[in-house]
Amino acid sequence: MSHEAHVLEQYDDTPFTAWFDHFAAGHIHLGYWPPGREDQSFAEAATALTALLIERLGVFAGQRVLDVGCGVLAGPAIQLAAATGCEVDGVTLEPNAKRLVPERAAAAGVADNVRVHVGNASALPFPDDSFDAAWLVEMLIHVPDKKPVLREVHRVLRPGARIVIADYPAGERFSPGLRWVTDNYFVPASAAELERMLAEAGFTAVTWEDHNDTVAVPSFQRMLDLALARPEETKAVVGEDTYELFADLVPDGSAAHRDRALSYGVFTARTP
Ligand SMILES: C[S@@+](CC[C@H](N)C(=O)[O-])C[C@H]1O[C@@H](n2cnc3c(N)ncnc32)[C@H](O)[C@@H]1O
Numbered sequence: 339m340s341h342e343a344h345v346l347e348q349y350d351d352t353p354f355t356a357w358f359d360h361f362a363a364g365h366i367h368l369g370y371w372p373p374g375r376e377d378q379s380f381a382e383a384a385t386a387l388t389a390l391l392i393e394r395l396g397v398f399a400g401q402r403v404l405d406v407g408c409g410v411l412a413g414p415a416i417q418l419a420a421a422t423g424c425e426v427d428g429v430t431l432e433p434n435a436k437r438l439v440p441e442r443a444a445a446a447g448v449a450d451n452v453r454v455h456v457g458n459a460s461a462l463p464f465p466d467d468s469f470d471a472a473w474l475v476e477m478l479i480h481v482p483d484k485k486p487v488l489r490e491v492h493r494v495l496r497p498g499a500r501i502v503i504a505d506y507p508a509g510e511r512f513s514p515g516l517r518w519v520t521d522n523y524f525v526p527a528s529a530a531e532l533e534r535m536l537a538e539a540g541f542t543a544v545t546w547e548d549h550n551d552t553v554a555v556p557s558f559q560r561m562l563d564l565a566l567a568r569p570e571e572t573k574a575v576v577g578e579d580t581y582e583l584f585a586d587l588v589p590d591g592s593a594a595h596r597d598r599a600l601s602y603g604v605f606t607a608r609t610p
Contacts, residue, residue, distance in 0.1 A: 342431055342458060344523045345480045349410055350432040353580035358384075360575045361564060364413030364442060367476045367504065368557035368602065370549070380560050387504070387553060388414045391473060392421050394502045394606050399423030401470040406459045406491060407431075407477025412439040412452060414475050419443070419451035427469075428454045429462060460486045464494045471495070473502040478532075482525045488539035495609045501541060503605040506554070507532060509598035516599055518590040529603050541607035550595055554602035558592035 339347075349355055349366065358366040362384040369383025370390055378386065391414070397403055401424045405415040408428025412435065415426040428439065435454045443452040455463055459474075459481070472491050481487050491501060508526040519526065527535065529546055536544045565572050565585055573581045594600045 341480075341482055341523060341525075346431045348523065351410060351434040351438070353576035355410055356575050357572070357580075357584070358413075359411055362413070364411040364416070366409045366411060366413065368553050369560065370553050371556040372552050376556075380557075380564065383557070383560070384413070385417065388417045388475075389421070391475065391502050391504055391604065392418055394604060395471050395473055395500055397422050397424045397471045397500075401425070402427070402468065404462075404464070404469045404472040404491065404494060405429070406462075406472060406474040406487070407480070408435070408439070408454060409475075410435045410438055411442055412454060413442075414473070415439075415452050415454075416443050416446045416448055418473075419448040420446055424451070424470075426452045427464070428452065429457055429459055430454065431458065432456065460490060462490045462494050466493050467496045468494045469496065469499060471500045471502075473504075475504045476506070478503060479506045479524050479526060484525075484527065484532075484535055485539060488535055488541075492540045492609060497609055499609045501536075501605075501607050501609075503532070503536075503603075505532065505603055505605065506600045507546075507603045509550070509601040511597050511599045513599060516590070516594060518587065518594045519600070521587060524600075526600060529601065529605075532603070532605060536605065536607045540609065542610050544605065544607040546603045546605040548601055549604055550598065550601040554595040554600070555592075558588060558595055561588050562592060 363381040365384035370387035405428040410432040415428045439454040507529040
């Protein structure tokens, strides 16, 4: 099975996706717990992380945004369209997105602003200079060869366009054999490598913020707390077998971020 087929199997309307639908309001990404907002639920924190990325993207009504790896539920794309009035084209591997994203976008009142395309980000179905901005939210971690994807995104962006990437850079104590990494089909690059790849793809003004302690560490702790505190609710959402797998594997993710084998970063850059 190809790497993409494994990634697809993980996300296409699966128990894993059901967990994020139920506990993270349709965002298949982590949550943001800045100091002073420790009381937020997982769903509030996931929405807060998307809000942080929206702020970094800085787009407005009428602009066109590309969401690379938008996910089968497209929670971030829908929040972005609702918050700014921009037009969002999402690209994702899951065929079920064709059914689910229009339903979710309609329920949020942004049916006309959000479109989804099923396909691989290494061959984007858009002409050059199509978009004012792009983001990749917890997507690049799954891509073994990141450079062609970054070159494709650069190709379809207009001059002066912003790109925002939320991802899991390899930390100081990264080891490729970590079960959390291999079981999730993660292919982490260090923050320095990601910055270099962005520059090589033609992006300038590359910056990154380390959010390991405000995003990854608290998110994994909350996942564990939820699984332990609300086992029946979690089992009802994901099923008994997935619950057992989840309870066995999430401590590895938690440890990976506490030990800085992995980090969490928000990268920004722009086209010249
Ligand atoms: C962790 S989920 C994030 C989904 C969404 N960005 C969100 O934050 O809710 C990772 C997503 O990346 C997508 N993805 C991974 N590799 C991809 C590729 N080569 N082309 C398109 N999408 C890809 C997967 O299909 C999956 O939907």
